[in-house]
Amino acid sequence: MTLFKCKIVDILVGVIFLSASVLLPHQVLAVTECDCSSDAASPPFLAAGASPNLLLLIDNSASMLDMGYIDDTKESWECFDNTFDNTESYTGYFDNTKWYQYDNSVYAGDVAAGITTNAGRFVPFSAVLPGAAQNVGGTLYTSADMVVEMWENPATVWNVDLYTTGKILNWATASKLDVEKKILTGGKYDETREVWTSEARGCAGYRFIKEISLVSGGTNYKLTMGILAGDNDITQLEIFKISEDGYDNYGDCATAVEEVLFGTGNPQNAVGNCIDPDNDADNSEKQVLIHSTTDCWKYWKGDLNNWPQHTTTLLDKCGDVYASGVDPREISPSDPSYACYGDSIAGTDYIGRCWTVGTVCPEVVCADDNDPAVPEQSGGSPYYRCNTNIVQYCPKSNYKKGACNVAWRVYYAPGTCPEDAGAGWVGGYSGVGVIPAVLETCVEDAMIAYCQGIQAPQVVDPSDLVVNPTNSATSVGDVYNLPAILTDAGVVGGLGEPIAKMNGLIQKDAATSVPEGLLQKYASQIRIGAMAFNNDGSYSECDATLFDPYVTYNCDDDDNEDGTYLVQEMGGNTADLIVNINDIKADSWTPLAEAMFNAIGYFT
Structure with missing residues (x-):
C-alpha cells in the first residue's frame, strides 16, 4: 500500500482519480521526494492544525465490473481464463x-x-x-x-x-x-x-x-x-458439470468470432461449431443465435441485399420458442434466442415485437402487505406491485426515477386468469405461405435494433470494446458484445446448462475484525470527500450536432447527465462516506474531462 501512502502527499489539496489502472494488484508507481516514514504527510504551506482536503474521484464506469484477474496472453475478447x-x-x-x-x-x-x-x-x-x-x-x-x-x-x-x-x-x-x-x-x-x-x-x-x-x-x-x-x-x-475436456469448444468459439469480425465468407458454419457442437438442428434457441448472428454479420458489412436473409427461419424458430411457453417479453440477454425478445404492446425491442402474446397467467400471489404505490425489486423483472388478484411488473430497463415508462405488465393470481385472447404473428402469418409485408417490415426493423444492440451496448464504456478490428480490410468495424455472446452460448452448447x-x-469469520481500508485509516488526518460519474454519462454525445454513432440509447432519459455527482462533501461523516462509496454502482462510461472540470469547480 506504499503507493497510496506516498501518492496522497502529492494531492492532499487536490483530486485523485481512482481507477482500475491505479488499483489493480502488482501496479507499481514511482514517487520521488516522498517522506512516508509516518505513513502520511501534509503539505508544508498548511497552517498549523489545518487538515488537508482530499476529493476522491471514483471510477464507476461499467468496465469496473469486469474481472480483476484475466489471462493477459489471450485477446481480451476471449473471456476465458485457466491460469x-x-x-x-x-x-x-x-x-x-x-x-x-x-x-x-x-x-x-x-x-x-x-x-x-x-x-x-x-x-x-x-x-x-x-x-x-x-x-x-x-x-x-x-x-x-x-x-x-x-x-x-x-x-x-x-x-x-x-x-x-x-x-x-x-x-x-x-x-x-x-x-x-x-x-x-x-x-x-x-x-x-x-x-x-x-x-x-x-x-x-x-x-x-x-x-x-x-x-x-x-x-x-x-x-x-x-x-x-x-x-x-x-x-x-x-x-x-465436471468433464475431462472442459470448455473444449473454446477454440471453435474464438474462430467463430474471428470469422465474423475478419472473415470474407459466410460465418454461419463457424458460429454453429461454437454454440452447437453436437449439430442439434432441432434446438430452436441455438438456431436463432446462429441465423441472427449471420444476418447481423451481413448488416455490419453493409450487405443489405435481400436482408434479413433468414426471416423465414427466424420466424419459424422464434415461433417454436414461444410455442414452448416462453413469453417473448421474458427472454433474457444471456439466452441464445435473445433475438426473439420483444413486446408487441409497446412495439419495442426485437422479433418479439412482431408476436402478439396471449394472456400471460403464471401462478403468483400478491403479498398481503405489499403497497401498490411502492414497487419492490426482485428477480429478472425487478419492479413489482400488487393490486387485487394481480401482480404488475416493470422491466428494470423501463423503470426510471420511480416510474415505469411503459405500460405495467400484468400477471394474474391462480384461478383469476381470463380466457386466452390468442397469440400469433402480426399480419396473421401462420408459418406457411407468403410472409405478409407488415410482418417482413416488422422483422427487418427488429433485426436492425438487435444487430445495433450487439454492436454497441446501452452504456458505451470505451473499455467495453472487446475487440477493435478496424485494421483489417475485411473488418465489420467496432463490435462490443458479440464475442461475449458467442462465448456465453458456446460454453452452454458444449457443457450444457450450469x-x-x-x-x-x-x-465474515467470527474471529476476524471488521474490515478496514484506507478511508478508515486516514479519515482522522484528512478531510475526505468523493465524486463519481453520473449514470450513463453521455448527455453531450446525445446532442444532434455532436452525434456519436455508438450513443443510440438512453438519450431521452431524464437521468442521463455528463460529468460527476457529489457522493459526499469533504469533511463529512466517515461512516457515511464509507457506506456511500460502497453503494456506488458501476453504470456509467468514463466522462473524465467533464468529471475533472466538475471536481476543480468544487474547490473553486
Whole structure:
C-alpha cells in the first residue's frame, strides 16, 4: 500500500482519480521526494492544525465490473481464463489463507410476488482441507485448493458440494470494482449480516469463463465456472458439470468470432461449431443465435441485399420458442434466442415485437402487505406491485426515477386468469405461405435494433470494446458484445446448462475484525470527500450536432447527465462516506474531462 501512502502527499489539496489502472494488484508507481516514514504527510504551506482536503474521484464506469484477474496472453475478447496459480496471492473479499464452503441453507425473506429467494453465501470452513466432503456416495474431485463432490439425486438432478480456498475464489470472482472498494473501505460490507457483497458482470454482461484442473481416481478433470451478474450486479458463480475436456469448444468459439469480425465468407458454419457442437438442428434457441448472428454479420458489412436473409427461419424458430411457453417479453440477454425478445404492446425491442402474446397467467400471489404505490425489486423483472388478484411488473430497463415508462405488465393470481385472447404473428402469418409485408417490415426493423444492440451496448464504456478490428480490410468495424455472446452460448452448447449457481456473498469469520481500508485509516488526518460519474454519462454525445454513432440509447432519459455527482462533501461523516462509496454502482462510461472540470469547480 506504499503507493497510496506516498501518492496522497502529492494531492492532499487536490483530486485523485481512482481507477482500475491505479488499483489493480502488482501496479507499481514511482514517487520521488516522498517522506512516508509516518505513513502520511501534509503539505508544508498548511497552517498549523489545518487538515488537508482530499476529493476522491471514483471510477464507476461499467468496465469496473469486469474481472480483476484475466489471462493477459489471450485477446481480451476471449473471456476465458485457466491460469490460476497456487503460488500467487489474489486480492479480493475472500481470505487467501482460509477454506470456504458454499452454504445454500440461508434464505432471504419473501418478496412481493410471494417468491422465496435463495440467499446462499460462502462461509469460512474450519478444516485446513476437507476430507470426504458430504460423503454421500458422490464422486470427489480434488486439488490443493479445492474439493468438489458431485452426485445425482434424483437421477436427473446434479448436486454439488463445494469446498475451496479463498485464493481460488478471489481469482475466479473478484472484479475491478471489488478491488477498488476493498482498498478504499475494506469492501462492500454489511455490518448487520457480517457479509461482503461481490459485484461483477462477467464479460460485457455475459459469462466470463474460468477453468481449473482437478483429479479423481488418478484421472485429470476440468471444472468450468461461469462468472456473471446476478440481481443488482451481485456476482454469480456458476458451476458446470465436471468433464475431462472442459470448455473444449473454446477454440471453435474464438474462430467463430474471428470469422465474423475478419472473415470474407459466410460465418454461419463457424458460429454453429461454437454454440452447437453436437449439430442439434432441432434446438430452436441455438438456431436463432446462429441465423441472427449471420444476418447481423451481413448488416455490419453493409450487405443489405435481400436482408434479413433468414426471416423465414427466424420466424419459424422464434415461433417454436414461444410455442414452448416462453413469453417473448421474458427472454433474457444471456439466452441464445435473445433475438426473439420483444413486446408487441409497446412495439419495442426485437422479433418479439412482431408476436402478439396471449394472456400471460403464471401462478403468483400478491403479498398481503405489499403497497401498490411502492414497487419492490426482485428477480429478472425487478419492479413489482400488487393490486387485487394481480401482480404488475416493470422491466428494470423501463423503470426510471420511480416510474415505469411503459405500460405495467400484468400477471394474474391462480384461478383469476381470463380466457386466452390468442397469440400469433402480426399480419396473421401462420408459418406457411407468403410472409405478409407488415410482418417482413416488422422483422427487418427488429433485426436492425438487435444487430445495433450487439454492436454497441446501452452504456458505451470505451473499455467495453472487446475487440477493435478496424485494421483489417475485411473488418465489420467496432463490435462490443458479440464475442461475449458467442462465448456465453458456446460454453452452454458444449457443457450444457450450469448445475449450480452461487451468490457472491461472503460471510465474515467470527474471529476476524471488521474490515478496514484506507478511508478508515486516514479519515482522522484528512478531510475526505468523493465524486463519481453520473449514470450513463453521455448527455453531450446525445446532442444532434455532436452525434456519436455508438450513443443510440438512453438519450431521452431524464437521468442521463455528463460529468460527476457529489457522493459526499469533504469533511463529512466517515461512516457515511464509507457506506456511500460502497453503494456506488458501476453504470456509467468514463466522462473524465467533464468529471475533472466538475471536481476543480468544487474547490473553486
